[in-house]
Amino acid sequence: MHILQSLLNELKKEFTWSRIGNERGSWFVCTLLAIIVPFTPSRTSNLLRCLEIFFGFVGIKKKRYYTFMASSKIPWKGLWSRVWHMIPDPETNGRLLIALDDFINPKTGKKIFGCARVFDHAAKVNQSKYPWAQNVVSIGLLKMIKGRWACLPLKHRFYHLKKEIRKSVPVYNGKPIGFQSKHVQAVSMITDVAAEFADANILVVADSWFGNNGMWEPLHKELGRQVHMISRLRSNNNLFSVRPKMETKRKPGRPRIYGDKLGTTSSLAGENRDLANFCKVNLYGKSRSVLAYDRILMLRTLKRAVRVVWIYRKTRWVALFSTDLTLSVTDIIEYYGARWKIEACFKELKREIGSAETQTRNSVAVTNHLEFCMMATSITWIYACRLANTPSRRHAVNGRDHFAFSDVRRMVTKAAFDDNFTLLCPPAGKPVDNSVVTALLQLAA
Numbered sequence: 525m526h527i528l529q530s531l532l533n534e535l536k537k538e539f540t541w542s543r544i545g546n547e548r549g550s551w552f553v554c555t556l557l558a559i560i561v562p563f564t565p566s567r568t569s570n571l572l573r574c575l576e577i578f579f580g581f582v583g584i585k586k587k588r589y590y591t592f593m594a595s596s597k598i599p600w601k602g603l604w605s606r607v608w609h610m611i612p613d614p615e616t617n618g619r620l621l622i623a624l625d626d627f628i629n630p631k632t633g634k635k636i637f638g639c640a641r642v643f644d645h646a647a648k649v650n651q652s653k654y655p656w657a658q659n660v661v662s663i664g665l666l667k668m669i670k671g672r673w674a675c676l677p678l679k680h681r682f683y684h685l686k687k688e689i690r691k692s693v694p695v696y697n698g699k700p701i702g703f704q705s706k707h708v709q710a711v712s713m714i715t716d717v718a719a720e721f722a723d724a725n726i727l728v729v730a731d732s733w734f735g736n737n738g739m740w741e742p743l744h745k746e747l748g749r750q751v752h753m754i755s756r757l758r759s760n761n762n763l764f765s766v767r768p769k770m771e772t773k774r775k776p777g778r779p780r781i782y783g784d785k786l787g788t789t790s791s792l793a794g795e796n797r798d799l800a801n802f803c804k805v806n807l808y809g810k811s812r813s814v815l816a817y818d819r820i821l822m823l824r825t826l827k828r829a830v831r832v833v834w835i836y837r838k839t840r841w842v843a844l845f846s847t848d849l850t851l852s853v854t855d856i857i858e859y860y861g862a863r864w865k866i867e868a869c870f871k872e873l874k875r876e877i878g879s880a881e882t883q884t885r886n887s888v889a890v891t892n893h894l895e896f897c898m899m900a901t902s903i904t905w906i907y908a909c910r911l912a913n914t915p916s917r918r919h920a921v922n923g924r925d926h927f928a929f930s931d932v933r934r935m936v937t938k939a940a941f942d943d944n945f946t947l948l949c950p951p952a953g954k955p956v957d958n959s960v961v962t963a964l965l966q967l968a969a
Contacts, residue, residue: 539599562934565878608678612909623666632656640688762824796817801817
C-alpha cells in the first residue's frame with residue numbers, strides 16, 4: 525500500500541498549481557488506477573464507471589470527466605519527468621538502455637486523429653496488409669526487474685504519412701502538424717530523455733530499420749559521445765577493414781578512409797563460422813550457450829568502426845553491430861535479445877491495458893488516452909521494482925518461470941482496494957457497496 529501511495533502522491537504534486545488541483549490530481553491518479561485494474565477495457569466510459577463503483581467518486585458529471593480526459597492542460601511533460609526519476613536504478617551497467625520501435629493501433633471508426641491506411645508488415649494471411657490504424661513511434665527503457673527484462677514506456681509520437689498530410693493537414697489542439705520522419709521523431713524523443721539524465725550514457729537498441737545513418741547521424745550530432753547504438757546488420761551491408769594499407773607513393777585525391785573491402789555480411793558469415801566460439805548468455809529469460817564470432821570492422825553506412833557479432837544456429841545466422849566498441853559479445857547479444865521486450869510492451873499497451881479499445885476522435889483526447897495507458901504501464905513496472913519480494917506467477921507456462929505483467933497488475937489492484945486508500949484519494953461520496961464481487965457484477969451488467 526505505501527509503495528502505491530508514494531508513487532501516486534508524487535504525481536499529484538504536479539497539479540498543485542491549479543485552482544482545482546486537488547480534485548484534478550485525484551481524478552488523474554484514480555484514472556491511472558482504473559486503467560491498471562484488470563476488470564474492464566480502458567475506454568473513457570468504463571473508466572468513469574470504475575471511478576464511481578470502485579473508488580466512490582459519486583456524482584461526477586459525465587461531461588466534466590470527458591472534458592478532463594480531453595484537456596490540453598494536463599501537465600504531461602512534468603508528469604513524465606517525475607515518472608522517469610521515480611524509476612529505481614534506471615541504468616544497466618552504467619548505461620540507459622533505450623529500446624526504439626514503432627507499432628500500429630488498429631481502429632474501426634472514421635475521422636480518428638492519426639489514423640490512415642498503414643502498411644502492416646506483420647499481417648497474417650487472413651488480415652489486411654493496409655489496416656485503418658494509427659502508426660506510433662515509441663521509446664522505452666529496458667531494465668532488469670526481479671530477474672527478468674521489462675520495457676517501461678517513456679515517450680511516443682504519432683507518425684503521419686506525407687501523402688495524408690498533402691491531402692489534409694492534421695491539426696492538434698488547433699495547430700497544424702507538419703511532416704516529420706520516424707528518424708526525426710525518434711531523435712527528438714531520445715534527446716528529451718537525455719536532457720533529464722544529463723550524466724548518463726545512452727545505448728539505443730533498435731531493429732535494422734532504424735539502425736542506419738538516417739538515424740545515427742542526427743542522433744550523434746545532438747548527443748555526441750553520450751549515445752551509442754546496437755542494431756542488426758542487413759545481409760547485403762558491405763564491410764571494410766578498419767585501417768587502409770599505407771601507400772608507398774602519394775596518389776592524387778584525398779587519403780583512403782576505409783580499408784580493404786572484405787565482403788558483405790552474408791559472405792563473411794560463411795567465412796567466419798569456423799572461427800566462432802561458444803559463450804554463455806542470459807537470453808530470453810534463460811542462460812543459453814550461443815555460438816558467436818566478433819570482429820571490429822568499418823561500416824560504410826554509418827561511416828565509422830563498429831563491433832560486428834555473428835550469431836550462428838544450425839542453418840541460420842544473425843549479425844549484430846554496436847557503435848560502442850567497449851561492449852563485450854555477451855552484452856551485445858543480451859541487450860539486443862532484451863529489445864524484444866518492447867514488442868511485449870506494445871502487446872501490454874494494446875491488449876492488456878486496452879489502448880486499442882478506445883475509439884476517441886479528438887486529437888487531444890486521443891493523445892491523452894495513449895499517454896494515460898503508457899504511464900499506467902510504466903507505473904505498474906515501477907511498482908514491481910520497489911517490491912521487496914519477487915511476485916509469483918499465477919498461471920504456469922512451460923518454459924516461463926518469471927512473473928508476468930498481469931501478476932503485477934493484480935498486486936496493484938489489491939493495494940488500491942485497501943481500506944486506507946481513500947486517505948490518498950478522498951472520493952466525493954461513499955460507494956454504495958464496497959464488495960468487489962458486487963462491483964464486478966455492476967460492471968458486467
